[in-house]
Amino acid sequence: MDPGDAILRDGRDLRAVVCELCRRLHRAGWASGTGGGISIRDGDRAYVAPSGVHKELIAPEDLFAIDLEGRVLERPIDPALTTSACTSLFLHAYRLRDAGAVIHSHSIHAMLATAITTGSEFRISRLEMIKGIAGHGWSDELVVPILENVAHERDLAPALADAIRAYPATHAVLVRRHGVYVWGRDWRAAKAHAEVYDYVFQAAVELHRLSR
Ligand code: ZN
Numbered sequence: 001m002d003p004g005d006a007i008l009r010d011g012r013d014l015r016a017v018v019c020e021l022c023r024r025l026h027r028a029g030w031a032s033g034t035g036g037g038i039s040i041r042d043g044d045r046a047y048v049a050p051s052g053v054h055k056e057l058i059a060p061e062d063l064f065a066i067d068l069e070g071r072v073l074e075r076p077i078d079p080a081l082t083t084s085a086c087t088s089l090f091l092h093a094y095r096l097r098d099a100g101a102v103i104h105s106h107s108i109h110a111m112l113a114t115a116i117t118t119g120s121e122f123r124i125s126r127l128e129m130i131k132g133i134a135g136h137g138w139s140d141e142l143v144v145p146i147l148e149n150v151a152h153e154r155d156l157a158p159a160l161a162d163a164i165r166a167y168p169a170t171h172a173v174l175v176r177r178h179g180v181y182v183w184g185r186d187w188r189a190a191k192a193h194a195e196v197y198d199y200v201f202q203a204a205v206e207l208h209r210l211s212r
Contacts, residue, residue: 014040015060017187018047021103026056030105030198036179039090040101040187045073046094050081068094085153086181092161093183097171100186103194110180113201116208120146122174124204132196134189135169142200143167146174172197 004020011017021038025031037055039048047063049055064083065074070091072083084090086104093099113122124130125141136142145163150156156175163173171193172182182197184190 011188013060014042014187015047015063018049018063019058019060021187021191022049022055022058025103025105026054028107028198030103030107030179030194031055032106035106036104037084037086038101038103038187038190039084039086041068041094041099044068046090048084048087048090050076050078051084053081066091088154088157089160089181092157092164093181096161096164097183098185099183099190101190102181102183103190104179104181105194105198106179107198107201109198109202109205110174111177112205114146114174114176114178116205117146122146122201122204124200127200127203129196129199129203133171133193134184144170144172144174144180144197146176149176149178 004023007016007020018038018040022031025036025038030036034052034054037049039046045065045067047065049058050062062076064072066072068091070087090102093102122144123141130136130140130142131138133142145167147156147159147163160173171184172180174180180197182190182194184193
């Protein structure tokens with residue numbers, strides 16, 4: 001058994017869960033080169049990783065605890081560390097969707113799905129896995145808004161908030177040639193959603209390739 005399995009099976013030490021999920025995001029290729037990340041909310045506070053660190057090497061004491069306005073409640077020992085560039089985007093999912101956790105993935109499947117899609121929406125239907133997204137069934141079309149990428153991650157926050165409001169059924173927002181933000185009611189739901197969305201994005205890319 002993977003040593004991290006016990007952390008996730010127990011699931012109560014949310015700082016440890018953030019670190020273990022960061023390791024898994026990195027292993028999956030979703031958080032290479034310090035990109036990507038995850039935040040988990042615990043009531044009116046949330047844990048976020050520092051900016052620009054290797055996500056697979058984060059320890060519980062490296063995390064920031066912030067309130068839902070983004071104010072720092074607890075900080076890492078190293079004073080040079082700053083909160084993840086994704087923080088303001090995570091906060092929108094917490095405040096606008098009452099999410100319990102948010103995953104930001106730089107998965108190549110998410111990136112390629114936006115590269116083969118013109119316009120501001122990714123749409124797909126007739127895939128069994130769509131049922132894995134809360135509120136969706138086999139006969140539903142899965143629609144994910146796509147934001148245009150910007151030079152600095154934090155500057156995506158206003159457009160992300162607009163997309164969350166405009167697409168009440170979505171649990172994810174794609175960013176063109178960049179990746180995806182995915183959330184769920186708790187970290188387990190966010191993890192499941194992230195895996196399902198990634199499967200769907202990969203399926204779309206493969207179907208596109210096969211159709212050419
Ligand atoms: Zn990113």
